[in-house]
Amino acid sequence: MTFSSPLLSRPGAVEAGGADAGVAAHYGDPVREQRALVEGRAAADLSFRGVVTVTGPDRLTWLTTLSSQQVAGLAPGESAELLLLSVQGRIEYDARIVDDGTTAWLLVEAAEAGGLAAWLDSMRFMLRVEVANVSDAWGVLGAVRQLDELAGLGGVGPMWRDPWPHIAPGGFSYAAVPEDRHPGLERPWFEHLVPADRLGDAAAALDGAGVALAGSMAADALRIAAWRPRVGFETDEKAIPHELDLLRTAVHLAKGCYKGQETIARVHNLGHPPRRLVMLQLDGSAHTLPAVGSPVFPATGDGAGKQVGRVTSAALHYEMGPIALAIVKRSTPPDLPLTVSGEAEGELYAAAQETIVAPEAGQVVHRPTGLLRGPR
Template identity: 65%
Template sequence: MSVTSPLLSRHGAVPDGGADAGLAAHYGDPAREQRALARGRAVADLSNRGVVTVTGPDRLSWLHTLSSQQLTGLPAGVTTETLLLSVQGRIEFDLLVTDDGERTWLLTDAGQHEPLARWLDSMRFMLRVEVADVTDDWAAVGAALDPADAPAPLREAPVHFSDPWPRLGPGGFAYTVGEDHPAASWHWTVFLVPRADLERTVDALAEAGVGLAGNGAAEALRIAAWRPRHDRDVDEKTIPHELDLIRTGVHLAKGCYKGQETIARVHNLGHPPRRLVFLHLDGSEHTLPAAGAEVQVGEKTVGRVTSVAQHGEMGPIALAVIKRSVDPDAALVVVDGDSRYAAAQEIIVAPDAGQVVGRPAGLLNTRRG
C-alpha cells in the first residue's frame, strides 16, 4: 500500500521521491526546518511507515524465535530493534519493537508492512498469536527528543518507539572504528497517533510552538548519525555486519533463529564483504547525486551511494556501501550520469571488522583518524 500524507497538501510542501514520494521533502525552508527538528522544536511526518501488531500470550516468545533479538521478557514501554533474516543471513525486515503489556507493536519502513504481516501470519502455526496490519489506523511522526521532553500533544500518543541507536544493546557488538560516535547524544522518537487525527495533532503542536519539518530534514539528521534505514541502505545482499547493525539489532548470545549461522560465522571467523561509510561530498556542483550512484576509485566502481541529503552545517552528505578492501585513505568519486562528486570517506564499519575469535578485546576501539 502506498501512503500519501494529508500534510503534503500544506502550504509550501514540495514532494519527496522514491518510497517517500507520499511525504513532503520540505515545506519551503529546508535549512530552518532542519535546525528546528534538531533542537526538538519540530516534528517530521513519517506517516508512510508501516505498523503491525501482534497480540496473544505467546507473542514475545514467538517473535523471539523468529528474529535476531532477545525479545522474551521485553519490558512494557521499552523499545528494541530486531531483524528478520533469510537463511543466508541477509536482512529481509528491520523493525523497531515495543510492547504495551497487551500487544507488541512493530514499526516498519515504507511499503514493508504488508509483506511483513503476510509472512508473520504464515508462521503462526498453533501458537496463541494474532497478527494485524494496522497501518491504515496509525500514522507516525518523528522528533529528535526524549519522550519525557515531548510536548503535550505527543505525550498523549498511546505508543512511541525510542530509537536505541547507537547505544550498544545487550548481546550487541560495535563494528565502528572509534569510541566516539557522532550520534552519542542522539535521541530520536517515533510517536504513533491515530491517522485520522494526524493533521489535528500537527496543528496542536504548532500551537505549542513545535513546527513541521520535511522528510529531507529527518534524512539529513539520520545520515549524520550514521543510522541505517531499510528502504535506503539495505539491498538483497546486505548482512547486518556491513551496516553496524550488530550494535542494536542482533543479540549474539541468543538461541537459534533463521540466519544465525551466517551472523555467527562472519562475526567470529570472517569479515563482512562490504562496509558502510559516511561521505562528505563536494558541494560545488550545487546538486546532489541520486541514491544508487556509483562510488569509484580511479575508474573502478567499488560501491554505491545508498542515502544522500543536504545537511545544514556539513553540506552535502551521504552514506555508501563499498567493498571492504577499499583503502580507507583512497580518494573516492561519486559518479551520477555526467556529474562527478569528490567524496571524503569517513569510516563507519572498520575494514577489519569481524573475526573476533582470538582478537584482543577492544582492538577496534581506536579513535577515528
C-alpha cells in the same frame, strides 16, 4: 492504495517521492527545518511508515524465536530493534518494536509492511498470537525528544525510542569509533504513533506549543549524519547486518537459534563482512546531490577505474553541507580519496571517506591458522 498524509495540506508542503511518498519532503525550507528539528522545535511527519501489530500472550517469546533480537522480556513502553533474516543471514525485514503490555507494535518501511504481516501470519502455527497490518490507520511523528505536547490528544499510541547508537545487551559494535564518540549520540530519536485521522489535531497541538513541522528530507539528513542505516537504502538483496554495524542494536549474539544465525556467528567469529558502510563528505561545488545508487570509484580525476561501491543515501546537512552514506568493498583503503559519478555525463563528485565499519571488523575469535599443515 497509496497513503497520503493529511499534513500535505499544510502551507508550503511539497510531497516526497520514492520510499517517502505520501508525506511532505519539506514545507518550504529543508535546511531551516533541519535546524529546528535538531533543536527540538519541530517534528517530522513519517507517516509513510508501515505499522504491523502482534497481539496475544505468546507474542514476545514468538518474535524472539523468529528474529535476531531477544525481546521476550521487553517491558511495556520499552523499545528495541529486530531483524528477520534469510537462511543465508541476509536482511529481509528490519523492525522497530515497542510493546504496550498487550500489543507489540512493529514500525517498518512502507514497502515491508504487507510482506512482513503475511510472513508472520504464516509462522503462527498453534501459538496464541494474532498479526495485523494496520498501516492505513496510523501515522508517525518523529522528533529528537519525546513530544509531551501530544499527551492531551486522545487515542495516541505508544512511542518508539531508537536505541541507536548505544550497544544493546548482546550486541557488538563494528564502528571505528567508541560509543562515547559516535555521531549518533547527537541525534536521539523518538517516533510517536498517532491515529491517521488525528494527525491534523496532533499538528495543531504542536503548533500551539511552538513546535513546527519538518519534512522527511530534514529527518533523513539527520539520520545520515548519525550513520543510521535504513532498509531499502543501505540494504540490498545481499546485505548482512555486519556491513552496516547493525549488530550494535538489532542482533543479540547470545540468544537461541533463529533463521540466519549461522551466518551471523560465522562472519562475526571467523570472518569479515565483504562490504562496509562509509560516510562521504562530498564536494559541494556542483550544488547538486548524487542519486541513490550512484557508483563510487577511486579518485582518478576522470571517473575512470574499477567501481568500489555505491551511494546509498545523500542529503544536504545544515552544518556539514553535502553528505552521503555508501557501501564499499572491504578492501577499499580507508584513506583512499573517492569519486562519485553523477547521472549527467561528466558529472563527478569528489568524496572524502569517513570510516564507519572498520575494514578489520569481524573475526572476533581469531581462529589460529596452519593447524592442518603437514611437516615440511
